[in-house]
């Protein structure tokens with residue numbers, strides 16, 4: 001089948017203003033729980049867009065690890081391409097593609113660093129192999145071969161044998177503090193429902209329906 005013929009109807013349901021929570025955080029929690037209950041895989045996967053100094057956007061998937069009053073938390077290598085880009089331009093966007101429910105949620109905001117102690121607490125809760133992988137990978141840098149990576153993993157494993165693995169200095173977390181959210185529900189005949197939350201005064205949010 002050609003790409004042009006790839007289409008389907010969206011029939012899950014309608015989204016209306018009365019059914020929306022006043023807080024985008026609460027609305028996100030409801031949709032996250034529904035995605036989990038529906039058995040969607042990788043519900044915490046979010047596509048993170050950053051922009052480099054020349055204005056070139058770049059995207060990749062990261063995992064949402066917490067949502068709190070600080071915002072949306074994820075962890076990564078602090079010397080990676082994304083971390084370098086966020087150091088130059090803290091503005092980011094993330095997108096949750098919950099396509100099996102005909103939904104997407106996008107969030108715009110800017111990042112700040114998670115305190116080192118909190119990142120350490122999360123790092124120490126990770127499986128040992130993930131901790132070793134964090135040490136092993138010079139994320140985003142060219143590497144000669146898979147064998148080099150595997151050898152580095154083995155060497156790191158031997159180095160920390162019998163010990164707790166500390167968090168590398170080049171690893172940590174970011175909070176995304178949202179300034180706007182969009183909740184999208186696919187509708188029949190391409191008449192989708194879209195609602196944007198943008199920040200009002202203090203803790204209030206302005207909610208607007210957008211044309212599909």
Ligand SMILES: Cc1cc2nc3c(=O)[nH]c(=O)nc-3n(C[C@H](O)[C@H](O)[C@H](O)COP(=O)(O)O)c2cc1C
Pocket residue numbers: 042045058059060061062063064074075076077080081082083139140
């Ligand atoms: C499902 C999935 C989850 C991922 N989760 C993370 C993550 O939480 N943190 C991370 O640094 N990379 C994660 N990655 C890898 C990133 O997408 C990316 O390849 C890596 O962070 C390097 O990105 P960069 O070179 O743009 O910095 C994940 C990839 C996938 C497909």
